[in-house]
Amino acid sequence: MRKLLALLVVLAMLISVAPALSQDMVELRIRWYDDGNEGEVLRDLLDRYEMENPGVSIEIDTVPYRSILEQLPLDLAAGEGPDMARVTDLGGLAEYYLDMTPYLSDPAYWEENFGPFLNWKRQPGDMSSIPGFMTQLTITGPLINRTLFEQAGIDVPSDMSDSVSWEEWAAASVAVAEALEIPYPMAMDRSGHRFAGPAISSGAMYFDDMGHPTVMDEGFRNMAELFVNWHLDGTMHPEMWPLSEGYAGANEEFANAELVFYMSGSWQVGQFSEQIGDAFDWQVVPNPCGPGGCTGMPGGAALVGIGATEHPEEVTAVMEYLASQEVLGEFAARTLFIPAHAGLSSAGVDFDTDLQLAKDALGVFVGQVGTLEQTAFDLQAYAFNRAVFDATRDRLTQAMVGELTLDEAIARIQDDVDTALAEQG
Amino acid sequence: MQFTSLQNPGFPSLLAGKGENLRLLTILDPLTRPILLMLVTAVDRLLTPIQRRVGIDKMGYFFILPNLLIFGIFVLLPMLLNFYYAMTGGTKLFPADRPFIGLGNFETLFDCGDFLSPNSCQEDLFWRGIFNTIQFVIFQVSGIVLFSLMTALVLNRKIVARGFFRSVFFYPVLLSPVVVALIWKWVLQHEGLLNAIVEIFGGESTRWLLDPNWAMFWVVFVSVWALMGFYTLILLAGLQSIPPELYEASSIDGAGSWQDFRFVTLPLLMPTMFVVLVLALIRAVQMFDQIYVLTGGGPGTRTQLLVQYIYTTGFSNQIQLFGLSAAASMALGITLLVLTLLQLRLGNQSSLA
Numbered sequence: 219m220r221k222l223l224a225l226l227v228v229l230a231m232l233i234s235v236a237p238a239l240s241q242d243m244v245e246l247r248i249r250w251y252d253d254g255n256e257g258e259v260l261r262d263l264l265d266r267y268e269m270e271n272p273g274v275s276i277e278i279d280t281v282p283y284r285s286i287l288e289q290l291p292l293d294l295a296a297g298e299g300p301d302m303a304r305v306t307d308l309g310g311l312a313e314y315y316l317d318m319t320p321y322l323s324d325p326a327y328w329e330e331n332f333g334p335f336l337n338w339k340r341q342p343g344d345m346s347s348i349p350g351f352m353t354q355l356t357i358t359g360p361l362i363n364r365t366l367f368e369q370a371g372i373d374v375p376s377d378m379s380d381s382v383s384w385e386e387w388a389a390a391s392v393a394v395a396e397a398l399e400i401p402y403p404m405a406m407d408r409s410g411h412r413f414a415g416p417a418i419s420s421g422a423m424y425f426d427d428m429g430h431p432t433v434m435d436e437g438f439r440n441m442a443e444l445f446v447n448w449h450l451d452g453t454m455h456p457e458m459w460p461l462s463e464g465y466a467g468a469n470e471e472f473a474n475a476e477l478v479f480y481m482s483g484s485w486q487v488g489q490f491s492e493q494i495g496d497a498f499d500w501q502v503v504p505n506p507c508g509p510g511g512c513t514g515m516p517g518g519a520a521l522v523g524i525g526a527t528e529h530p531e532e533v534t535a536v537m538e539y540l541a542s543q544e545v546l547g548e549f550a551a552r553t554l555f556i557p558a559h560a561g562l563s564s565a566g567v568d569f570d571t572d573l574q575l576a577k578d579a580l581g582v583f584v585g586q587v588g589t590l591e592q593t594a595f596d597l598q599a600y601a602f603n604r605a606v607f608d609a610t611r612d613r614l615t616q617a618m619v620g621e622l623t624l625d626e627a628i629a630r631i632q633d634d635v636d637t638a639l640a641e642q643g
Numbered sequence: 644m645q646f647t648s649l650q651n652p653g654f655p656s657l658l659a660g661k662g663e664n665l666r667l668l669t670i671l672d673p674l675t676r677p678i679l680l681m682l683v684t685a686v687d688r689l690l691t692p693i694q695r696r697v698g699i700d701k702m703g704y705f706f707i708l709p710n711l712l713i714f715g716i717f718v719l720l721p722m723l724l725n726f727y728y729a730m731t732g733g734t735k736l737f738p739a740d741r742p743f744i745g746l747g748n749f750e751t752l753f754d755c756g757d758f759l760s761p762n763s764c765q766e767d768l769f770w771r772g773i774f775n776t777i778q779f780v781i782f783q784v785s786g787i788v789l790f791s792l793m794t795a796l797v798l799n800r801k802i803v804a805r806g807f808f809r810s811v812f813f814y815p816v817l818l819s820p821v822v823v824a825l826i827w828k829w830v831l832q833h834e835g836l837l838n839a840i841v842e843i844f845g846g847e848s849t850r851w852l853l854d855p856n857w858a859m860f861w862v863v864f865v866s867v868w869a870l871m872g873f874y875t876l877i878l879l880a881g882l883q884s885i886p887p888e889l890y891e892a893s894s895i896d897g898a899g900s901w902q903d904f905r906f907v908t909l910p911l912l913m914p915t916m917f918v919v920l921v922l923a924l925i926r927a928v929q930m931f932d933q934i935y936v937l938t939g940g941g942p943g944t945r946t947q948l949l950v951q952y953i954y955t956t957g958f959s960n961q962i963q964l965f966g967l968s969a970a971a972s973m974a975l976g977i978t979l980l981v982l983t984l985l986q987l988r989l990g991n992q993s994s995l996a
């Protein structure tokens with residue numbers, strides 16, 4: 219009985235002290251998605267932060283990428299949502315970001331190192347806010363299965379020329395696929411963003427003189443025509459675009475050596491290092507060329523603070539820690555992500571992999587930064603670029619299956635974009 | 644039925660120890676009995692003053708109040724909100740921030756050069772969704788009614804392993820629509836099971852889901868396969884409620900199997916068939932998840948039904964057009980209501996006849 223009483227007294231004391239303890243503890247939540255191992259690396263980095271800052275607890279809510287695109291905007295519009303989030307619709311969600319400037323110990327560090335990419339996360343007319351940092355810079359570009367070229371006895375076009383056209387790559391890929399009876403010569407991620415690089419290379423302007431988005435030009439049409447025809451004649455993976463809704467990738471086909479040429483991007487390097495390793499020689503090649511250049515699209519994901527947070531100072535402190543050159547360098551090295559940080563770009567990142575194929579692939583992607591056209595940067599910085607990308611993806615798919623002619627599809631893309639922007643106001 | 648107080652002689656058994664319900668108390672174990680008595684007493688104390696205040700006749704409203712509240716909050720309120728959203732424009736989430744545009748969204752949806760040609764409509768995807776939905780509903784509902792009826796008739800006979808077969812046909816109902824779609828996706832993909840079988844028999848492999856007509860066929864087929872077990876069960880219950888004497892009488896009159904079916908089974912099963920028809924129709928019009936996973940609405944928009952259009956317009960696009968989406972969902976709701984009323988009317992006429 220005495221023991222029971224003692225136990226009750228201890229319990230009562232604990233209960234009375236607990237609220238006081240919990241009041242001191244700040245809990246922050248990050249809405250996150252994973253392409254590869256970055257969630258694991260982030261957790262490790264945050265564990266260290268929590269050790270040094272015992273008053274802060276940070277929870278990572280890992281969700282599917284689709285949830286970041288569809289659910290997060292609704293949560294933010296409703297004034298709900300996390301304290302921080304990893305986003306790719308950088309400009310589209312800008313109205314919900316936290317401007318960390320008043321809380322930052324050294325705003326100049328952010329301008330100096332993240333300067334070119336801060337605009338991507340700002341609302342039109344905003345020239346000064348600092349809402350977050352890029353967790354990675356991505357560059358779109360093609361990956362090839364070099365082993366298949368060697369087995370087929372066909373030269374890799376980029377070995378012989380610095381400027382290979384899309385048509386040349388298509389011809390070579392088809393030849394390899396036919397020689398080895400590989401099911402898919404080429405594939406491109408089902409994404410208007412992925413299509414934009416080839417379109418700009420083909421001469422697409424994407425903006426008119428007034429800065430309004432447009433797809434009504436010869437450059438866009440030429441690439442769209444090639445692309446649709448390649449789906450009809452089997453050059454491109456015939457099912458990926460017509461039989462999907464939203465984004466779709468050909469990772470599985472590429473990793474299974476069923477695909478010769480895969481137009482995707484730098485974020486795949488980490489994943490393919492693990493999935494493929496050195497089972498065959500996979501290689502990143504420079505973006506194919508056209509009259510408009512040899513460009514891919516820049517892009518990436520950013521970790522941003524959310525304006526509705528109740529703990530702006532703590533959020534900023536966590537962001538400062540993660541965005542520091544040392545921590546971000548470790549994050550990039552361990553995730554095999556290209557850092558969007560001036561200091562790290564000039565110092566270089568020693569990527570944490572023994573796989574030479576991965577190091578070479580990252581090297582080619584980093585080298586592509588210099589070949590990106592200004593239109594590509596402008597389109598990436600445009601707040602409503604997803605309206606253009608999504609309409610491109612959906613309407614070109616309709617042209618592939620014969621629901622619309624190519625010209626009808628292009629007119630519909632323009633119409634969809636105009637309607638959406640008019641509603642946006 | 645009238646409610647009477649637990650202390651009222653009209654409902655005396657539990658507390659007063661009289662009447663048939665006393666048996667209920669006597670079969671309960673000694674631990675449960677006092678708890679139940681306490682509960683009954685508590686409910687009685689709570690309800691008696693309310694009943695005195697509102698009267699016996701109105702106590703029914705009191706009992707349905709909790710359900711009515713839940714219905715109001717989760718069904719009625721969203722419907723009213725949806726109605727309001729349909730009358731507003733812009734991209735803001737909160738109703739108060741959205742400009743009122745009256746019937747503007749409906750005008751956009753119905754802005755067509757030729758209603759039979761989706762390409763002539765401003766919102767062509769809405770009309771493609773409507774035509775696809777009509778086609779899907781006709782084939783899927785017919786398929787479900789026909790195959791469920793056939794299956795129920797077979798399973799109602801004294802066949803070997805009847806219980807096993809009943810389970811087999813019901814099993815797909817237990818699967819999640821996403822799982823069903825994934826299973827069939829593996830079967831139907833180019834390197835899938837179906838093509839392997841076709842090739843064994845010397846045929847050529849086909850991209851089943853890439854061909855627009857095959858895609859619609861498979862979407863209907865998979866849906867019928869997944870759902871018919873549920874409707875079979877309902878029809879089976881209907882079949883078992885038909886008195887066997889009627890079959891005996893028809894047999895004495897010299898009726899054959901077909902005449903049994905035509906003049907005994909079918910007329911008596913008709914009310915159950917109408918229930919199946921209404922349920923299947925409502926479910927078919929609402930179909931989304933299974934098709935979304937199986938074909939993504941493709942190839943192109945060939946299997947994109949109206950619900951997917953509503954979802955994409957309202958939630959999937961970067962610039963989310965809640966108003967247009969709400970207007971489309973209202974159009975869908977009204978269509979469903981009209982169809983259901985029509986069916987009920989036909990059902991009543993049929994049962995009167």
